[in-house]
Amino acid sequence: MTEHFKPPTEAIIKDVLAVIKFDDRGLVPAIAQDDESGKVLMMAWMDSEAIKETLKTGTACYYSRSRSKLWRKGEESGQTQTIKDFRVDCDGDTVLIVVKQQGVACHTGRHSCFFKSINGDGIQVVEEVLINPDTLYKK
Amino acid sequence: MTEHFKPPTEAIIKDVLAVIKFDDRGLVPAIAQDDESGKVLMMAWMDSEAIKETLKTGTACYYSRSRSKLWRKGEESGQTQTIKDFRVDCDGDTVLIVVKQQGVACHTGRHSCFFKSINGDGIQVVEEVLINPDTLYKK
Secondary structure, eight states: OOOOOOOOOHHHHHHHHHHOOOOTTSOEEEEEEETTTOOEEEEEEEOHHHHHHHHHHSBOEEEETTTTEEEETTTTTOOOEEEEEEEEOTTSSOEEEEEEESSOSSTTSOSOSOOEEEETTEEEEOSOOOSOHHHHSOO | OOOOOOOOOHHHHHHHHHHOOOOTTSOEEEEEEETTTOOEEEEEEEOHHHHHHHHHHSBOEEEETTTTEEEETTTTTOOOEEEEEEEEOTTSOOEEEEEEESSOSSTTSOSOSOOEEEETTEEEEOSOOOSOHHHHSOO
16 A cells, blocks of 8 residues: 655656657546556556646546546546556656556446456456446436 | 466458458557556557557567557567557547556666656656667667
8 A cells, every 4th residue: 555645746757748748639648557456557648747746636636538637536436546646657759657556447447447368268357347337327 | 366377260350350440541540558568568550560469469560650660569578478468549649558568668777668757756767677678779
């Protein structure tokens, strides 16, 4: 278990943004790992605004490429991610957030998005649905 | 600890490649997680050839964007990654490999590439150098 996340100051956030190498769309891949289970939950993208918001609020915010806007994870589904640790890799081109996941990370209702395992037996679903996805996205 | 990886047949590999959504460069992000420590080690890219080779050989092969060719992880440094599990996410746009890491994953000689942690105290290096990088890349 990681300790409580202490949000950085504006000056530190500026330093962080200077370290991160955004791609030609202004995005960087962000991996979310569960603090308790250690499982890799999902991979999404962040732009500089999403990183600022994530660091300031201590709650994961991504950039939705399909909707072309900030995606406050859980804003619809309630399945928010509280930041426990925020990491940047050696090259500054990938972010890793260690999170306390409220409920499930995957829109299918599974703990992790990486529920398809490939081996000699084929493509197998290895995680069960924990929450009915219909209850996650009420219309 | 995950069980031993059983390489898939050609037919299964074809199914896997059909599930994966490659980007406009023909690449997909691939996250490597250590089977023993549970740590996220690195993020790199795979094209269809790298995925085929990884699945067939049971040893991680990426695609190097800087060198524009297959990157057999450890071919220079000896720090290979043996596949324990190969996962694809719900949308098919990210791969997760669970690996037995020979030595260290990072070119800086650290276990993981995600050794910079950000919080209220600034950007801090939280992993020690385990192998002198000069010994990893002998000229």
